[in-house]
Amino acid sequence: MGELMGGHKDKKHKSKKTKRSGRDLNGDACEVTKDRVRAHFLDGNTGPWAKNLAAQDAQTAHSTQNADDADAAEAAAVSAKSSTASVTPTRRGPDYSVPSSIDIVADPVLHALSTRRSISKVDPETPNDSDLLEIIRSISAVADHKALRPWRFLIIRGDDRHRLGAALDEAAGVVRKPGETNTKPLRAELLLALVASPVKHDKVPEWEQHATASGAGHLLELALWQAGWGVMWRSGTLTNSEPVRRLHRLDDHELLMGWFYIGAVPERYRQRLPTSTRPLPKPEQFLDTL
Structure with a gap:
């Protein structure tokens, strides 16, 4: 004063x-x-x-x-x-004033995460079943409440792809001419079907177990990408139709979450990847505070 x-x-x-x-x-x-x-x-x-x-x-x-x-x-x-009075605090959001110590380019895992791409058309070469076993071993660390492991994969190769096409046609009511076949499952030499298989547990609801199965699927994509393979996760309105469920031998409580189409990354994709300009979404939209 x-x-x-x-x-x-x-x-x-x-x-x-x-x-x-x-x-x-x-x-x-x-x-x-x-x-x-x-x-x-x-x-x-x-x-x-x-x-x-x-x-x-x-x-x-x-x-x-x-x-x-x-x-x-x-x-x-x-x-x-x-003041010690009870008031509603002004929301400020996250504090980005401290610089990050994370280096996405230098860290191989973060770099794989940020550069992963879905490859819609893959070449015929595929990982063998022993390779798949090691990939599955690596993704088994997915976040899993009570370690219920409520997921599994089915390998689909060769003529089994034609069986899948026939099941999709049956579900859609499609009747083809002799010699014709549904070519959609033939877009890759190897498909992996992801099945969510929840178990009854008083502390882990079914939706949470579906989330775990989905997490296993995303880790599978990342692991395959890091191992040098191209992959595309596909599904559709007929995924859980009765003929398709019957082909995959699903129990009533199980849910088919789609197929991973796997193969070698075509050379034209490899040449474009280092110069890809597709921006990642701004991360601020996914992060906030209470």
Whole structure:
């Protein structure tokens, strides 16, 4: 208080302080606006609506605040932060001010994760069954509540692919001419069918076991990619039709989660991969705080 009521030098000091406070408040205003947008979004409003509502909030706040009260507003904010009263905290979101120590390019696992691609057309060469066994061994560490292992794979090669095509035709009610066949299962020499096979457990619901099976599928794709193989996870509306389920010998409680089409990565794909410009999605959209 003594400084505020001092002489000329104090007035000059006050002027600089006011300017600094103005800049600080502008920065805080930006953060508050982001918080308002996020709050409206979490309340169920989509992006544009959330931004419009946040802008209305800012306009209302601006019309009721006197610009000469900047110092008083700052003091009130500090007081509110230090108050022990129960108030709703302003959501700030994650803190990215500390630089990351993660190097995606240098770490082989993270690099494989970030560069993985689904290869829709693979070459005929495939991993053998012993290779598959080692791949399955590596993915068995998938997150699995109570270690129930509620998943399994079925190898489909050779004529078994024609049997799958016939089952798909039966499910779709398709009758082909003599000599014709469903060519969709022939897009790769090797298919792996993923079956979710949940077990009854009072602490692990079925949906959680399906999530574990799905996790095993994603790890399979990554492991095959890291081992040098191309893979495409395919499914469809007929995946769990009766003829297809019968072919895969599924029990009533089991769920067929699709097929992994596996083969060698064509040379044309390999040549394009190092210069691929497909950007990864911005990770900020997947990370938030309570």
